[in-house]
Amino acid sequence: MRNKIWFMAVVLGIVAFLAGLALAGVKGMTTPVIEKRILEKKIKPSLDKFFDGLDLENDCIEDRQVLDLGKDARGRKQVTTLFLGKKGGKAVVAALQTKAAGFGGDIEVLTAFSLDDKKILGVKTLSQSETMGLGARVSNDAEPFIQQFQGMNYSDGVEMRSNGGQVDAISGATVSSVAFTAAVIRATELVEKNVDSAAAN
Amino acid sequence: MKTLTQEFTKGLWEQIPPFRLVLGLCPTLAVTKSLEGGWGMGLATTFVLVCSNLFISALRNVIPPKVRIATFIVIIATFVVITELVMKAxxxxxxETLGVFIPLIVVNCIILGRAEAFASKNGIGRSLLDGFGIGFGFTxxxxxxxxxxxxxxxxxxxxFAQANLDLTIIPLGEGREFxxxxxxxxxxxxxxxxxxxLLMNLISERSARSKAA
Amino acid sequence: MINQRFVVSISPHIKNGRTVRRMIVTTIAALAPAALWGFYQFGLDAVALVAVGITAACGTEALISRLAGKSSSLSDGHAVLTGLVLALLVPAGVPFWLVIVGAVMAILVGKMPFGPLGGAPIYPALVGLLIVATSWPNEIKSYVQPTTAPTELKVEGAADAEFPRDAVFIDPSDEAEYKTADLFMGKQVGPIGAISPLLLLLGGLFLILRRVARWQAPFGFLVGMGVAAGIGHALDPGGCASASFHLFTGSAMFGAFFLCTDWSSTPVTPWGMFLFGLIGGGLAVLLRIAGLPYGAVPWAIVIMSLATPIFDRITPTPFGKVASHA
Known part of the structure; x- marks a missing residue:
């Protein structure tokens, strides 16, 4: 019987079915934990730091909105999360997660904006896989490259020094710096485009 | 036939995977940048190995020989994904330290090797001991x-970086990372x-020589 | 068990008065003028670094031979050469421990696992150099201003760290400031033993005339670098310096004559050697343009060494050979 083709199909089918069930169960159990963990461990501390002393009237993590960015080159849906901090019913600060391809993979960046005076409050690397000691320095908050974004005015756009802008690259890690800056630029564009409409809601 | 104790201890020295079986070298080379990466990868592999050994051994009389590899892979991949999700959560x-090497446990030769060479031919008890032994040896x-x-x-x-458990044995100067x-x-x-x-071979050569003498 | 009564030693087996020892002594003699120029330009620090490098290399080799229970191979002079080449390829300002680690690694990782002589797939001194260069990327760039160089020469690291190369004049737009003759005569900043293209060229020709080295690989290397840099310069003068600039800076000359002519890590056939050099030279220029943190020439030669078995397959057809009917 064990060499019959239907038996093989049945055994393999049952094994695969049970495996699928088990995976669906585990996935259902872990997904909320993973999402909550990312929000709490990675985004919340940064937002607390960037928005420190502003006395926002809402919890920007609770009020987060998902922005639909359309589809990428491979047709996959692209989304990002927008965090808005309000004061007197008006959005005053915003933070947004963007990414760009670096030297060793995507660099994910959280950029926080002050909307009234159009200034960047701060940037934070959420994930990266750059070269240790060179590009990986983008994940060090004390790095001058990261520090220079703080307080930067974005009303005229953000651009690398080599393109006539104001951002100095990390020496020896040009690709990573360009990618990081590209992510920040993307965030600026998205904020300019989306925040008014979001605040109206 | 080995005793049950030997079934467990063989994985710790006699057949210790990266050095004696010379299997599973990809994770061995890739994740051992830190002590944490080493034991983390080892324990994740051990979990998958023990679970897959258990199930494959239990099903060894049901699985048709012609599709056994496919079945093994489904079972192994299931436990790998479970490990991945649980670790992420x-x-x-x-x-994050282990990154892509967690999903890559599925192609670790140790696991498929033990499934094919051991668990599909031995009882549940022995397979479990074998899995634990080889897994701990790997760890x-x-x-x-x-x-x-x-x-x-x-x-x-x-x-364990999550709990800030680390020791500085040799303090480095200001601004130095390495x-x-x-x-x-x-x-x-x-x-x-x-x-x-080299060290392993030296030790076993010495002990073999002293046994012979 | 086979009773090993008859031990075949490593090649060369022909006895004609040329011994491995003499070949190595000739190589050291050929390096001597460039090394002395380095000592003159960089002072006692450079002398001390070279002494430390040689001592560390010899000490490591003696220790390993002893631990492995083999007779010491120190007398062939290869350890001395390894330590010397390593020390000549680092700038004069590096700390002593860096040279020591480099020499130990060169012997421990680069040489001894492959047998005392003639087995190393990569030039051992380069193994040591690149291990320390990747481990301490800042320390390895401790360039020192030479005694007789024109004062406007920049020491790398201070001025422009954006395009670190193994050549010191980093920014191609600065090229106009440096006279090719100065570079050629050795009035430039760089690794201790590699700043004088003139003396290295003479030393290399001496090696070739004494038939210790063959001409194909160095010739190919220089042609490769020259052509690649020439094309690059013609296409984008701002992004790539001229051919003479590339050839006379960094460790280009040193690499061509003393690294491309190693016995064990480079091809043995004439065409193999030439292609090895040609592609290696082109690769070195590419690595420099791409802004490798340190040591474009050493890296290019190491990469080519790994491809040596492929070049060795380029064999000349024996005279009179008829195609076989396979």
Whole structure:
């Protein structure tokens, strides 16, 4: 019987079915934990730091909105999360997660904006896989490259020094710096485009 | 026939995977940048190995021989994905350290090798002991390699970064991240692995000689 | 068990008065003028670094031979050469421990695992150099201002760290400031033993005339670098310096004559050697343009060494050979 083709199909089918069930169960159990963990461990501390002393009237993590960015080159849906901090019913600060391809993979960046005076409050690397000691320095908050974004005015756009802008690259890690800056630029564009409409809601 | 104790202890020295079976070298070289990476990878592999050994051994009389590899892979892949999700949820920092090498456990030769060579031919009890033995041997080897590389490379030993458990053995000067960066670079992994293989062979040669004498 | 009564030693087996020892002594003699120029330009620090490098290399080799229970191979002089080449390829300002680690690694990782002589797939001194260069990327760039160089020469690291090369004049737009003659005569900043293209060229020709080295690989290397740099310069003068600039800076000359002519890590056939050099030279220029943190020439030669078995397959057809009917 064990060499019959239907038996093989049945055994393999049952094994695969049970495996699928088990995976669906585990996935259902872990997904909320993973999402909550990312929000709490990675985004919340940064937002607390960037928005420190502003006395926002809402919890920007609770009020987060998902922005639909359309589809990428491979047709996959692209989304990002927008965090808005309000004061007197008006959005005053915003933070947004963007990414760009670096030297060793995507660099994910959280950029926080002050909307009234159009200034960047701060940037934070959420994930990266750059070269240790060179590009990986983008994940060090004390790095001058990261520090220079703080307080930067974005009303005229953000651009690398080599393109006539104001951002100095990390020496020896040009690709990573360009990618990081590209992510920040993307965030600026998205904020300019989306925040008014979001605040109206 | 081995005794049950031997079934367990063979994995710790006689058949210790990276050094004796010389299997599973990809994770051995890739994740042993730190002590934590070493034991984390080792324990994740052990979990998958024990579970897959258990199920494959239990189903060994049901699985048709012609589709056995496909069945093994489905079972192994299931446990790998479970491990990956659980680690992402509960040990996020470790999961980030290991990165893509967690899903790659599915192609680790040790697991499929034990499934094919051992679990599909032996009873549940023996298969479990075999899984634990080989798994702990793998963990031990990776942890030692990771500790050696991390200590030489950065002067630190990371036990569990999520709980801030790390020791600074050799303090570095201001602004320095590395002691001897080569050791935590990929080529350093080859050199360390080679040095450990040399040491293992030296020890077993010595002990064989003293037994013969 | 086979009772090993008859031990075949490593090649060369022909006895004609040329010994491995003499070949190595000739190589050291050929390096001597460039090394002395380095000592003159960089002072006692450079002398001390070279002494430390040689001592560390010899000590490591003696220790390993002893531990492995083999007779010491120190007398062939290869350890001395390894330590010397390593020390000549680092700038004069590096700390002593860096040279020591490099020499130990060169012997421990680069040489001894492959047998005392003639087995190393990569030039051992380069293994040591690149291990320390990747481990301490800042320390390895401790360039020192030479005694007789024109004062406007920049020491790398201070001025422009954006394009670190193994050549010191980093920014191609600065090229106009440096006179090719100065570079050629050795009035430039760089690794201790590699700043004088003139003396290295003379030393290399001496090696070739004494038939210790063959001409194909160095010739190919220089042609490769020259052509690649020439094309690059013609296409984008701002991004790539001229051919003479590339050839006379960094460790280009040193690499061509003393690294491309190693016995064990380079091809053995004439065409193999030439292609090895040609592609290696082109690769070195590419690596420099791409802004490798340190040591474009050493890296290019190491990469080519790994391809040596492929070049060795280029064999000349024996005279009179008829195609076989396979």
């Amino acid at each position: 509960y040990t996020p920092m470790l999961s 031990l080897a990776l942890a030692v390699l990771g500790a050696l590389r991390e200590l030489l490379g950065t002067g630190k030993l990371t036990m 002691l001897f960066k080569f050791m935590v670079d990929p080529p350093g992994a080859f050199v360390c692995l080679g040095a450990m293989l």
